[in-house]
Structures are given as structure tokens and as C-alpha cells.
Amino acid sequence: MSSLSASEAAPPDPDLGYAIRVKDVRVDYRTIVDPRANTLRHSLTHLGRRGGSGGRAVRLIHAVRGVSFDVEHGSVLGIVGANGAGKSTIMRAIAGILPPSSGEIVVNGRISTLLALGVGFNGQLSGRDNVVLGGLAAGLSRRQVAERFEQITAWAELEEFIDMPMKSYSSGMYGRLAFAVSTHLDPDVLLIDEALSTGDAHFRRKSYDKMQELVAQARTIVIVSHGIGAIREMCDDCIWMHKGELVRRGKPDEVTAEYLEFQGVPPEPAKARDEAAGDLGGLDDAMVMEDV
Numbered sequence: 247m248s249s250l251s252a253s254e255a256a257p258p259d260p261d262l263g264y265a266i267r268v269k270d271v272r273v274d275y276r277t278i279v280d281p282r283a284n285t286l287r288h289s290l291t292h293l294g295r296r297g298g299s300g301g302r303a304v305r306l307i308h309a310v311r312g313v314s315f316d317v318e319h320g321s322v323l324g325i326v327g328a329n330g331a332g333k334s335t336i337m338r339a340i341a342g343i344l345p346p347s348s349g350e351i352v353v354n355g356r357i358s359t360l361l362a363l364g365v366g367f368n369g370q371l372s373g374r375d376n377v378v379l380g381g382l383a384a385g386l387s388r389r390q391v392a393e394r395f396e397q398i399t400a401w402a403e404l405e406e407f408i409d410m411p412m413k414s415y416s417s418g419m420y421g422r423l424a425f426a427v428s429t430h431l432d433p434d435v436l437l438i439d440e441a442l443s444t445g446d447a448h449f450r451r452k453s454y455d456k457m458q459e460l461v462a463q464a465r466t467i468v469i470v471s472h473g474i475g476a477i478r479e480m481c482d483d484c485i486w487m488h489k490g491e492l493v494r495r496g497k498p499d500e501v502t503a504e505y506l507e508f509q510g511v512p513p514e515p516a517k518a519r520d521e522a523a524g525d526l527g528g529l530d531d532a533m534v535m536e537d538v
């Protein structure tokens with residue numbers, strides 16, 4: 247599931263020379279550990295019970311450790327790294343959802359986010375209601391939302407489904423609508439965390455084209471993905487994070503090759519690129535619906 251949000255900010259200040267500045271950022275999570283609960287027997291006998299506070303300890307997880315980078319206006323930055331490397335955490339911090347424990351984050355312009363985790367659309371409401379609410383939450387007026395509504399649903403190819411509750415959408419359909427809304431809000435900075443992975447080849451092609459359109463308008467995009475092909479295809483700059491630290495920054499081909507080698511993975515064929523290039527048909531080809 248994807249979530250989307252956008253925040254109002256002043257228009258980008260061209261004098262700043264960057265779209266995003268991340269300066270010596272640390273993000274720590276506090277979590278509770280119960281050192282007594284270290285056996286399967288204990289877990290089974292205490293399943294679902296809340297124990298007393300005795301014996302439990304607070305553990306700090308250093309999810310992001312002293313990370314610094316700037317993102318230039320109109321560039322597409324990819325972030326790669328193993329599970330738990332801190333990619334989603336830094337994205338949430340840039341989005342303003344999670345305040346850094348220390349350091350500084352500056353976003354120069356209006357930000358729109360499409361993140362893999364968190365509260366997203368309301369599944370009980372129709373696609374139509376969610377588009378309207380998403381637009382209003384992003385600071386658009388009712389008129390602006392109405393003006394963009396047709397464009398958003400047409401882009402998502404969901405006109406037939408727009409009055410159905412979103413809980414009846416597949417994860418790919420949900421992803422299409424979330425992507426359509428977040429990219430039609432005129433963001434200066436768009437953050438996309440693994441949200442592209444839900445779409446089929448046709449949708450990925452369209453998403454790629456839409457992102458190119460945003461980049462041509464000097465919008466800035468940051469993408470987190472485990473799809474190395476997508477990072478190589480879409481990004482012009484790449485960061486590799488490992489255990490909360492930024493270990494490498496450079497050209498996507500080089501950084502991802504080093505990352506894959508470190509992971510012991512043979513160089514990945516550009517699967518995403520190949521799939522994105524081929525139009526495998528839209529949603530209509532994949533489903534059958536009947537009014538009763």
C-alpha cells in the first residue's frame with residue numbers, strides 16, 4: 247500500500263541552489279525490548295499479554311547516522327541499500343513525517359510524497375472522495391481539485407472504478423491512483439519510496455514518462471527502490487546507504503554495480519528497463535467486470 251501526502255511551502259528559492267539539503271542527519275528510534283522474552287516457550291505462554299514494566303529496557307535504533315547530501319534542482323536521485331539500511335527513514339525525515347534526532351533538513355519548495363508505509367487513502371471511501379481529500383490536504387482549492395480530477399483519473403485509467411470504495415482496488419490500482427494524485431499536485435520535490443513496484447509494465451512505463459515530464463519542468467525526484475534496473479533507468483545520481491550511513495554516491499550504473507557486488511549478486515540485467523519499454527497492455531486487458 248502506498249500513502250501520499252503533500253505539504254505547502256513557499257515556492258523554491260533559486261538562490262539556494264539545491265532542492266533538498268540533508269546535513270549531518272541522525273534519526274534514532276526508541277523501542278522497548280524485553281530481555282526475558284528470548285525463548286519460544288516464553289513467547290508462546292505470554293502471547294498477547296502485556297507484562298509489567300520490570301525487566302524491560304529501551305533500546306535506541308540508530309536508523310540514520312550522520313548522513314549528508316544535497317539534491318540539485320531538476321535531478322532524479324536514487325537511493326539503494328539492503329533491508330534496514332535506513333532508506334525509508336531518511337525519506338520520512340525529508341518528507342517531514344519523522345523529525346531527525348539531530349542535523350538539518352531543508353526542502354526548497356513544495357514537496358509531495360508517495361511512500362510505501364503509513365496512512366494513505368481511506369479504503370472505505372471511493373476513489374473520487376480520496377482524490378478530492380488528497381488534493382485538499384495538499385493545499386489545493388476545491389476548484390483546482392475539480393480542474394485536475396479528470397486528468398488524474400484518466401492518467402490512472404481508473405474512470406470505471408472511481409466511484410467504488412478503494413478497499414475493492416488491487417494494490418496496483420491503489421498505486422496508480424496514489425501516483426496520479428501525487429504527480430498532479432505540481433510538486434517541486436517528489437519522494438517515491440518503493441511505490442512503483444506495485445504497478446504492471448504498462449503503469450511503470452507511464453510512471454517513467456510522467457517522471458520525465460516532471461524532470462523536464464525542473465522538478466526534483468528522489469526514488470527508493472530495490473529494483474536496480476529502475477534506478478539505472480530513471481536516476482541521474484545515486485546514493486548507497488548501509489547500516490544508516492551513506493557509503494557511496496555517484497553515477498547510478500557505478501554505485502549500483504558496487505552495491506550488487508557487495509551483496510554478492512551477479513550484475514542484474516536491466517529487467518525493469520526492458521519491462522518498462524514494452525507496453526504489455528493496460529488494466530482493461532487484465533480484468534472482467536459486469537454490472538448486476
Ligand SMILES: Nc1ncnc2c1ncn2[C@@H]1O[C@H](COP(=O)(O)OP(=O)(O)OP(=O)(O)O)[C@@H](O)[C@H]1O
Nearest residue numbers: 275277307309327328329330331332333334335336
Ligand atoms: N518505527 C520503527 N521503530 C523502531 N525501529 C524502526 C522503525 N522503523 C524502522 N526501524 C529500524 O530502523 C532501521 C532502518 O529501517 P528503514 O525502514 O529505514 O530501512 P530501509 O532501508 O528502508 O529497509 P527496507 O529495504 O527493508 O525497506 C532498521 O533497523 C529498522 O529496524
